[in-house]
Amino acid sequence: MRIRVVSSREEIFTLNPNERIVHLAFRPSNKDVLGLVETCPKIEVIQLPKSYMTTVSKSIEMFLEMQRIQLIEGDVWGHRKDINEYYTVPSSVIERIKEMKIEGKSSEDIEARVSRESKLNPGMIAYILTKETPV
16 A cells, blocks of 8 residues: 655646555645645545644535545654655554454454554554444
């Protein structure tokens, strides 16, 4: 699973229209979010750092909700944009989620434990749980 890291406004309009998960590494305006949704019609998740989440307007939150696009708080730890424009969720994390799901653990337990182990946000773990692990 890959997360497209976008570090500037100008980059939004150069994105592949098939992007599904995007991490915005800058403080987006309403216009930026609308441009992102327009550029990437298949988008499912927009991830923002915690400090930027508080500045997202209620109208954009409602718009994303109506479009069925999840707004998730989180970071891409240790990612270097100059080396690769995508952050790849380690396959070990996805395997760990699958293991715990087979063991019958609750979604909340899986989110809390894997989040602690992998430094991924529980919201992203929840998304992976629903999308990547149809056990």
